[in-house]
Amino acid sequence: MSTYAVSLPATIGGGCFAFLLGRFLATGKRAATGEFSGQAQSLIGAVLLSSFILLTGFQVAGSWSALSDARSSTYDEARALADTYWAVGGLAPADRAKVRTLLRTYTDDVRTVEFPVLSHGGTSPTAWQDLDAVRAAVRTAPASGAGPQAAKIAAQSALDTVYRTRTDRAAQVKGRMPAATWIAMLVAGAFLIAFPALLGLTVTARHLTALCFVGAAVAFAICLAAQLNAPFQRPFGVRPTAFALADARYAQIDAERSGGSTAPPR
Template sequence: MYLVSFAATLGGVVFAAVLGRLLGRGQRATAGEYNGQALSLIGGVLLSSFILLTGFQVAGSWSALSTARARTYDEARALTDVYWAAGGLAAPDRDRLRGLLKNYTRQVERREFPALAAGHTSPQAWQALDAVRGALDTAPATTPARQSAKSAAQSNLATVYQTRTDRAAQVKAGMPLITWIALLVAGAFLIAFPAVLGLTASVRNLVALCFVGAAVAFAVCLTAQLNHAFQPPYAVRPTAYLFAEARFRQIDG
């Protein structure tokens, strides 16, 4: 699966090794003497590699997080539209459908999001939504006004199903494993670079290196926490469904 990436990485290692052997036979290279420009170049390459990988991870994870949050508001709006359209049905069908919509919204808020944090959707929420669809499909529409209301409700209910399907796909979604390996390797080399050159002999330099290690570890931890849209501490919250419940009460009023 990762054969092409592994081969490309190995090719870069071989190229660097061959180039280093061919060009590293001078007197300065043999004596192990380095000037400031050479050290700055190597350090800059390591730092740029780590920043590139971290930025890629954060951008991808943040985009997925923002999309997941936006989809909850799309679903909440669709639920309120179904709730509103149900007002055009006969009174018994309207009351039954609205009661089932309230139950589904509570299921998502109280059961679904704890289940999402554990890596799966809630079966109870799916059953509650299926109950809404069953009640809507069997509701009679004997007049043109009721037919129009039922059609509008069914259209918006399809949007609810679509957003739920998208959320189910996002539960286990994340950045590829190979990018995490590359990020960890780049971070480790970035921390080890000063120590390899012997720049940590004094306590002052060692403290500075510890700060670098803390910064790298924090960056890796942050990207890991952003990697799953429904897991704390940056998880998507059920705020949109609280908004939907408030709209239900306003419509009832």
């Protein structure tokens, strides 16, 4: 069934029902002269305002939730990368150096190459290849003895988290709020701005100033919702801060090891 198979006919039906009520029930003297009662104006205005607030709130809340999930996911991935970097410290020196170099390459590519691609709704194939190279290097690393074996298992477990969070990011970059809610919000906002003029707003400086404020507020709300709807685009989108922190953690682990620590704290 089409996405709009129910909502579109229901919307049209509601509009037709209101038209019929207005056409055949509003037959009094006040209606014939084109006058509006204060109660009617208040009701219509309140419905328009409530509809716009409801739709805007739904958009902003949904987009903000998706943005927060995307940001949290990047920090989860960065922590898992640092865990992998730390865990491979138990491998043989040559394998440890190889895996850590690959981890640094992947982290740098995510930060410098992939994030600009994410802002356009895609992911970087190069970063995927870098991560596959890390996994292959860990899998093929010899692990003779209890220590190297435990290090290998810990690194593979952390890499599983990296893959999961990275896959989540690939899905989040495509996530958007439904188009129907955007259309409804735009229509509600347009009618909210036009409502005073439809009722015969007098063209005075005070009234036009107030109407301009209403238009500016509606436009700002729509613009804010649109900006929040893209979790990896500026100005509110996720930035690669988590991966810069991962690089800093790599340097800390290297410094701890060179300082004589055989098992740097996580």
